[in-house]
Amino acid sequence: MKILVTGGLGFIGSAVVRRILSSTTNTVVNVDNLTYSGNMDSLPDAQFNPNYVFEKVDICCANAVRRVFETHKPTVIMHLAAESHVDRSIDGPRVFMDTNIMGTFNLLEQSRIYFQGLDSSLKEKFRFHHVSTDEVYGDLAGKDDLFREDTPYSPSSPYAASKACSDHLVRAWSRTYRLPSVVTNCSNNYGPYHFPEKLIPHVILNALHGKPLPIYGNGLQIRDWLYVDDHANGLLTVLTKGVVGETYNIGGHNEKTNIEVVESICSLLESLAPIKPKGVERYRDLITFVKDRPGHDARYAIDASKIDRELGWVPDETFESGLQKTVQWYLDNPEWWGRVLSGAYRLDRLGDEL
Numbered sequence: 183m184k185i186l187v188t189g190g191l192g193f194i195g196s197a198v199v200r201r202i203l204s205s206t207t208n209t210v211v212n213v214d215n216l217t218y219s220g221n222m223d224s225l226p227d228a229q230f231n232p233n234y235v236f237e238k239v240d241i242c243c244a245n246a247v248r249r250v251f252e253t254h255k256p257t258v259i260m261h262l263a264a265e266s267h268v269d270r271s272i273d274g275p276r277v278f279m280d281t282n283i284m285g286t287f288n289l290l291e292q293s294r295i296y297f298q299g300l301d302s303s304l305k306e307k308f309r310f311h312h313v314s315t316d317e318v319y320g321d322l323a324g325k326d327d328l329f330r331e332d333t334p335y336s337p338s339s340p341y342a343a344s345k346a347c348s349d350h351l352v353r354a355w356s357r358t359y360r361l362p363s364v365v366t367n368c369s370n371n372y373g374p375y376h377f378p379e380k381l382i383p384h385v386i387l388n389a390l391h392g393k394p395l396p397i398y399g400n401g402l403q404i405r406d407w408l409y410v411d412d413h414a415n416g417l418l419t420v421l422t423k424g425v426v427g428e429t430y431n432i433g434g435h436n437e438k439t440n441i442e443v444v445e446s447i448c449s450l451l452e453s454l455a456p457i458k459p460k461g462v463e464r465y466r467d468l469i470t471f472v473k474d475r476p477g478h479d480a481r482y483a484i485d486a487s488k489i490d491r492e493l494g495w496v497p498d499e500t501f502e503s504g505l506q507k508t509v510q511w512y513l514d515n516p517e518w519w520g521r522v523l524s525g526a527y528r529l530d531r532l533g534d535e536l
């Protein structure tokens with residue numbers, strides 16, 4: 183297969199690309215326009231791989247996306263490109279609407295035109311796999327409630343609303359134009375190559391630098407954590423075995439409060455990085471409670487039984503094993519995050535473009 187991945191230089195997209203290149207003979211066409219969260223350093227070996235092509239293209243640009251389809255003639259699409267950070271969506275929602283809604287619309291339209299021109303055997307193979315989030319479902323009221331594939335949408339943040347809209351667009355193109363599509367909604371991911379603005383890498387790096395570990399509100403918000411390589415594996419399972427028109431929720435079966443997550447990171451660091459920054463006696467002493475995020479959902483939790491029952495996917499990592507791997511990865515890869523924190527990962531890119 184030739185797999186067109188959008189957003190393949192982001193956190194989850196790069197895990198998907200690494201997995202395809204390392205464990206299959208498929209070809210990847212990576213379409214990414216390198217926003218602040220796209221990072222060439224996250225695919226260090228891909229440029230030497232004959233099965234990999236990079237296209238620096240904005241998914242909102244119809245002509246550029248059409249050219250990519252015409253040039254590469256992909257077998258399937260995995261759509262991950264998005265603006266993905268809730269706090270940024272509260273500060274500046276417009277780009278979320280542009281990329282997540284109009285970008286998805288544009289990709290669907292170009293896919294529809296391309297699909298209609300395929301012969302029947304290629305039509306049979308074609309998939310538009312849309313990668314979305316459990317945040318479209320909003321807040322869970324009951325302690326034992328879980329998000330199922332038929333849970334009504336009730337997004338709280340501009341980010342979640344834009345993703346909800348993109349999910350509706352994909353289903354509409356599937357119903358109206360018979361574009362063969364699958365949608366996945368997953369819980370919070372964590373793991374290597376995660377941009378340091380997100381909770382887990384932010385806490386690891388702040389702790390290593392002796393800076394405060396900020397926790398929104400009382401820290402009792404619950405999230406279901408999914409190790410990124412498990413997610414990548416789940417996405418490829420859905421791509422190859424999922425039924426057209428279906429939605430699959432992907433979760434890690436790891437419900438944790440934010441404060442539990444931060445405390446687990448602190449205790450891992452106590453054993454993995456015992457030499458602390460000056461003035462820090464225990465990492466957990468750096469925990470600081472800050473004003474809660476507006477519209478902050480209290481609990482997300484996924485019922486991932488459908489993908490297990492129908493496609494045989496379950497995550498390999500527990501939260502404990504995945505978090506240990508993650509903390510160790512950040513300790514072993516200061517060059518990757520150092521270049522993010524200093525901004526050098528972007529300056530190099532500007533140099534290339536001049």
Ligand code: NAD
Pocket residue numbers: 188189190191192193194195213214215216217218219220221239240241242261262263264265266267281285313314315316345367368369370371372377
């Ligand atoms: P990310 O922010 O790390 O990466 C997004 C990538 O998309 C970047 O490489 C960026 O350069 C690219 N991009 C952004 N706008 C673009 C545009 N207009 N044209 C082309 N490329 C563009 O995001 P992520 O965490 O890897 O998330 C990937 C997908 O998974 C998103 O759709 C997100 O909504 C979804 N998701 C993420 C999580 C999570 O915990 N990270 C959870 C559920 C769902």
